[in-house]
Amino acid sequence: MVKKVEKPSATTSSPLGGAVKDSAQQIWLAGLGAFAKVQEEGGKVFDTLVKEGLAIQRKTQAVAEETLSEATSRLASVATGINSKASGQWDKLEGIFEDRVSKALNKLGIPSAQDIQTLSQRIDTLNAQVAALQTPPKPARPAPAKTAKTTKTATKATPQATSPAAPAAEPAPLATPRRRAARRPAEGAPKRG
Numbered sequence: 001m002v003k004k005v006e007k008p009s010a011t012t013s014s015p016l017g018g019a020v021k022d023s024a025q026q027i028w029l030a031g032l033g034a035f036a037k038v039q040e041e042g043g044k045v046f047d048t049l050v051k052e053g054l055a056i057q058r059k060t061q062a063v064a065e066e067t068l069s070e071a072t073s074r075l076a077s078v079a080t081g082i083n084s085k086a087s088g089q090w091d092k093l094e095g096i097f098e099d100r101v102s103k104a105l106n107k108l109g110i111p112s113a114q115d116i117q118t119l120s121q122r123i124d125t126l127n128a129q130v131a132a133l134q135t136p137p138k139p140a141r142p143a144p145a146k147t148a149k150t151t152k153t154a155t156k157a158t159p160q161a162t163s164p165a166a167p168a169a170e171p172a173p174l175a176t177p178r179r180r181a182a183r184r185p186a187e188g189a190p191k192r193g
Contacts (some may be wrong), residue, residue, distance in 0.1 A: 102112060
C-alpha cells in the first residue's frame with residue numbers, strides 16, 4: 001500500500017524554509033532590477049546591436065559578391081572551353097555526315113551540286129554558241145531604189161528585146177506611198193505652176 005506523505009504545514013517553520021523563502025525573494029527582486037535596467041538601456045543596446053548587424057551584413061554581402069563574381073568568371077571560362085570543344089565536334093560530325101550523304105547520293109547516281117554547276121556552265125556556253133550560229137548574217141546593202149522618174153526614163157530609153165533568148169523585162173513596180181510622198185511638194189513649199 002501507498003503511504004501518504006504529510007505536507008509540512010504553514011505553521012511549522014524551519015530555518016531551511018525561511019532561507020529558501022528569503023532566497024526566492026532576492027532572486028525575484030534581482031530579476032525585476034535586471035528588467036528595469038534593460039528597459040532603461042535597452043534602446044541603446046538595441047541600436048548598437050543594429051549597427052553591428054548592419055556592418056556584418058555589408059561584410060558578408062561583399063564577400064558573397066566577390067565569391068559570386070569569381071564563380072561566374074570560372075564558369076564562363078569553362079563554358080567557353082566546352083563550347084569550343086563542342087563546336088569542333090559538331091564541325092567534325094557535320095563533315096562526316098556530308099561525306100556519307102554525298103557518297104550515298106553518288107552511289108544512287110544523283111549528281112552533286114558541283115556537277116550540276118559544271119553542267120550549267122557548259123549549257124550556258126553551248127547556248128551562246130548556238131545563238132551565234134542561228135543569227136543570220138547581215139545581208140549586203142541593196143542598191144538604192146530608183147525613183148519613179150528615173151525608172152520611167154529608163155524604160156523609155158531601153159527598147160524591149162524581142163528575141164526569144166532574152167526574157168521580157170518586168171514592168172517597173174508601181175510607186176509605193178513613200179515614193180508618192182516624195183513627189184508631193186513639202187508643206188509650205190511654193191507650188192510649181
